[in-house]
Amino acid sequence: FAHLIPGGVALAAVLFALQPSWLESSVLTSIGTPQLIGISLFAYVLGYVIDPIGNRWSRVFRRSAPRVQLSRQVAKRICSDHPNVAIDENALNWYTLLAYIKRRNLPMSQESERFNVTHIMLRGISFGALMFAGGFCLKIFTAPQAWKQALFSLLSMAIAYILMQEAIKFRIWFYHAIYQSVVALTIKPEQLPVKYRKMIKSND
DSSP states (O other), rough: OOOHHHHHHHHHHHHHHOOOGGHHHHHHHTTHHHHHHHHHHHHHHHHHHHHHHHHHHHHHTTSTTTSHHHHHHHHHHHHHHHHHHHOTTTTOOHHHHHHHHHOOEEEEEEHHHHHHHHHHHHHHHHHHHHHHHHHHHHHHSSSOHHHHHHHHHHHHHHHHHHHHHHHHHHHHHHHHHHHHHHHHHHHHHHHHSSSOOOOOOOOO
């Protein structure tokens, strides 16, 4: 779904810009199973193609300098929040750490990758919403009620902005999950911040 849903949104945006009548309910309900499978495959390929564009689109929302990788920011934040943990963000990249987690604990790595899959899907849908905004802008010059097209264009841009903010959150949680999983796999029992009090037996 990371590429299928964004590709479907982008395909709908292209059809809306070229021929809005193709998105009418009468046309959509007449689509058969073979056509639906073909459209789904095309939407998946389209979502895969526009993913690099969606990645560049996400960089617009980075608050820090573009040269600073988000994974290094997360590593520094974890070190600041937990002074007893030292992470050398320059030693290994996040992909190598994820491969290490897969080798040690596959279910733990799958939990981490879910955040990344959601991030890819949301940023792709955000770019698709931006394409819809562009389509509505084109309709301003041809549609009879231009103010509606302008309103829908602003609404689509707002949706694109909100979705991208959520996508960045999931990307941050993805890096958090990787570093915290590595800490959980390498920590020793005596390093755990949990102390047990000795039970005092009464002589009653």
